[in-house]
Amino acid sequence: MIDVQRLRVLRAVAEHGSFNKAAGALLLTPSAVSQHIAALERTLGHPVAVRSTRGAILTEAGRLLVEAAEAISAELDQVRREIDRLTAPRPRLTLATFTSGGRHLLPAALARFVAAHPEVELTVLESEPEAAAPMVRGGAADLALAYHFDGPPPVGPGERPPLDWVPLMEDPLRLVVPRGHRLAGRASLGLAELSAERWVIGCLKTESFLRRYAERAGFELRVAASTTDYFFAQSLVAAGVGISLVPTVSLAPSPEVTVVQLEPPRPTRHIGLLLPRRRRPNPYTQSLTEALTPTAHRTARP
CATH class of the missing domain: 1.10.10.10 (Winged helix-like DNA-binding domain superfamily/Winged helix DNA-binding domain)
Incomplete structure (x- = not known):
């Protein structure tokens, strides 16, 4: 042995x-x-x-x-x-989440989960996907609400211990322009039509993603403002600073801006859950996953 x-x-x-x-x-x-x-x-x-x-x-x-x-x-x-967990006074569940996904997807799902499992001590930690994956691997979080753009999910096939990716929804990025903008009346448009525009960036990951798409469309990105908050970015758009690309779940309704759909190939965030690969799944993790699934389906927009 x-x-x-x-x-x-x-x-x-x-x-x-x-x-x-x-x-x-x-x-x-x-x-x-x-x-x-x-x-x-x-x-x-x-x-x-x-x-x-x-x-x-x-x-x-x-x-x-x-x-x-x-x-x-x-x-x-x-x-x-x-x-x-067996010896603790109460079972515990720790969830890591990125901000915009948590803001839109978690409240209803967590309300159902807490009602079904009042015995669980629930902890929610704000964390971007690149930090959340090591938290799940190391046991600091039981699961994580995360996202990725192009390419495979952030599960790292060579990483140990391995993680599983449970897809929840597609979160396409939308164009946000000031009210009265020359493109505000369009139902949809291609990214190449925006080559003359100045941009407001709402997230550093979005900026690198957008630069790749702009390069494919044949123009260089002109950045007027760079933030780490999609809601602040939309306020800057309303003030006429520039236009912005914002994930669907981060859209903030405002009469001062107009949302326009981009034509394919459109940038999209893929939202899902990072879970540790286990022979015996955590029943509370399964329950929270089941609570999130219908919420994600209702939140997703065409």
């Missing part, structure tokens, strides 16, 4: 690239690390690490063991959290 402590030592050797550095990280002597690795190799019947002048290199068997060790460690961490 493979000893879990020896797997922990092998993971440290893989991470630090040498027996000596692994020993320092684990507060062991290099001799103790060598003994653990030797015992692991005797149990396995195959070498797992080869020492060289540059440190230690894992064999193929060693790499397979490290992958298994990471999965085992994640499972043990999950079991520990489940045991903590």
